[in-house]
C-alpha cells in the first residue's frame with residue numbers, strides 16, 4: 001500500500017509538471033527566455049540521470065560524458081538532415097544517436113574500466129578531448145570547427161511532448177534498473193568490488209554494462225541537443241560540459257536520482273535567471289554551488305533527514 | 318567423501334614464501350579449523366582458495382573440479398564462499414540488499430525484466446526477499462533489514478557477512494576470524510550459530526581462528542600453519558598438545 005502511494009505521487013508529479021508547462025506555454029505566460037529553457041532542462045535531466053548511473057551507482061568518476069553526448073548529437077543530426085518526415089526521422093535519430101554512443105561506450109569501456117579512480121577520470125577526460133579533435137578534423141562530415149549547420153529544429157518547445165516522454169523513460173529505466181538484480185550488482189561493485197567478486201558478480205561485465213547504458217542515454221540527450229540548437233560545434237562538447245553535468249550529479253547527492261533531477265533543473269535555469277546580473281553572474285553561480293555543496297554535507301541536512309526518519313518510524317509503529 | 322583436496326599449494330610475495338607446500342583434505346560436512354600465529358599465511362590460504370591470488374604451484378580441487386586459474390566469480394559459482402578478516406560489506410546498501418546481492422546467481426532474471434519490472438521480476442524479487450529473510454533470521458538480523466550495512470554495530474556486521482556468504486548457497490564456507498573483536502559472550506553465541514548453520518544449510522566449514530581454545534571447542538579437525546608451512550594436523554586434542562604447536566604459539 002505504502003509503495004503504491006509513492007508510485008502515485010511520482011505519477012502525479014510527472015503529469016502535473018507536463019500539464020503546467022503545456023498550460024504556461026499555450027497561454028503565453030512564459031517569457032521567450034524561459035520558453036527556450038524548456039528543452040535544455042529536459043536534456044540536462046537526461047544527461048544527469050544517465051551520468052548518475054556511472055558516478056553515483058557504479059561509483060566511477062567519468063569526465064567524458066560530453067563525448068558520448070557529442071557522438072549522439074552528430075550521428076543523430078545526420079539522420080535528422082536526411083529529409084525523412086519528422087515522425088520518422090526524430091525517433092530514428094534518437095535511436096541511432098543512442099546506439100552510436102553505446103558502441104563507443106563499449107569500445108572505450110573495455111580497456112578504460114580496468115582503471116580505478118583518478119586514472120579513470122583522467123583517461124575519460126582525455127578520451128573526450130580526442131573525440132572533440134576527431135570532430136574538428138572530420139570537416140567533410142561534421143563541418144569541422146565551423147560546425148554542422150542547418151540541422152532541422154525538431155526538438156524545440158513545440159515538440160515538448162516527445163522530449164518529455166523520452167526524459168521520463170530515461171528516469172524510469174534508470175530507477176527500475178537500480179532496483180533490480182543488475183542494479184544491485186552495480187552498487188555492490190561500487191561499495192566493495194572484492195566482496196562483489198567473491199559472491200559471484202562478474203565485475204568487468206557489470207561495469208561495462210553500466211557504462212554502455214549510460215552512454216546510450218547520453219547519446220539520446222545529444223540528439224535532443226542537436227535538434228534544439230540547430231548547429232553543432234566541437235567546442236560545445238569540451239570538458240566544461242562534462243563537468244557541468246558532473247556537478248549536477250554531485251549536487252544531487254551522488255546516487256540520488258531525484259537529487260540529480262532537481263540539480264539539473266536548478267543549474268539549467270539559474271545561470272539564465274542570473275543573466276541580468278551580467279558581471280556578477282558567474283560569481284553568484286559559484287556561491288550558490290558552494291552553498292548547495294555545503295548544505296549537502298552539513299549537520300543541518302543530517303538533522304532534517306533524521307527528523308524525517310523519526311516521523312517515518314513513528315508512522316510505522 | 319572428500320569435498321576439498323589441496324595439494325602442494327604455494328605462493329610467494331617477492332622473496333617471501335607466504336604459503337609453501339600446503340596439503341589439505343576436507344571431508345564433506347566437516348567443521349575444520351585453520352590456526353596459526355600472526356602472519357602464518359592463513360588469510361593467504363583463503364585468498365588462494367577463492368581465486369583472489371594465483372598460486373605459484375599446486376592444485377585445489379573441489380569435488381574433483383580444479384579451481385586454480387578460475388576467477389573469484391567463477392569459484393563462487395562452483396560453491397566456495399567466504400568472509401573477510403577486515404569486514405567487507407556493501408556499506409551503502411541495506412542489510413536486505415547485501416544478502417539479495419549474494420543471491421545474484423541463485424535467483425536470476427534478465428536485463429529486460431530489470432528495466433521493465435515485469436511480472437517475472439516481481440515474482441523472482443519476492444522469492445529473493447523470502448530467501449534473504451530466512452537467512453537473516455538465523456542470525457537474528459531480520460529486524461535490521463532496512464538499516465544501511467555500515468550503521469550496524471560491529472558484531473552484527475560480522476554476522477551479516479556470514480549471512481551474505483551463505484546466500485550464495487556454498488558447498489564450502491570459509492570464515493576468516495569470525496569472532497574477531499567480539500566479547501566472550503558474543504563469541505560463544507556465534508560459535509553456536511556456526512554449528513547451527515552447518516546443520517541447517519548442509520555446508521562444510523573451514524574456520525580461521527586465533528584463539529586455540531575456542532577452535533578446539535567446536536572444530537573436529539585442525540590444521541596448524543606456521544611461516545607458510547603446515548606444522549601439524551589432526552584431532553584438536555592431539556594438535557593442541559603437540560609440543561611443536563605450543564612452541565610456535567608461545568614463540569610469538
Ligand SMILES: Nc1ncnc2c1ncn2[C@@H]1O[C@H](COP(=O)(O)OP(=O)(O)OP(=O)(O)O)[C@@H](O)[C@H]1O
Pocket residue numbers: 330333335353354355356357358359360361362402
Ligand atoms: N598481497 C601481499 N603482498 C605481500 N605480502 C603479503 C600479501 N599478502 C600476505 N602477505 C604476507 O604473507 C604473510 C602471511 O600473511 P597472512 O595475512 O596470510 O597471515 P595470517 O596468518 O592471516 O595472519 P593474521 O593472523 O595476522 O591474520 C605475511 O607475512 C604477509 O605480510
Ligand SMILES: [Mg+2]
Pocket residue numbers: 359360361402
Ligand atoms: Mg589473517
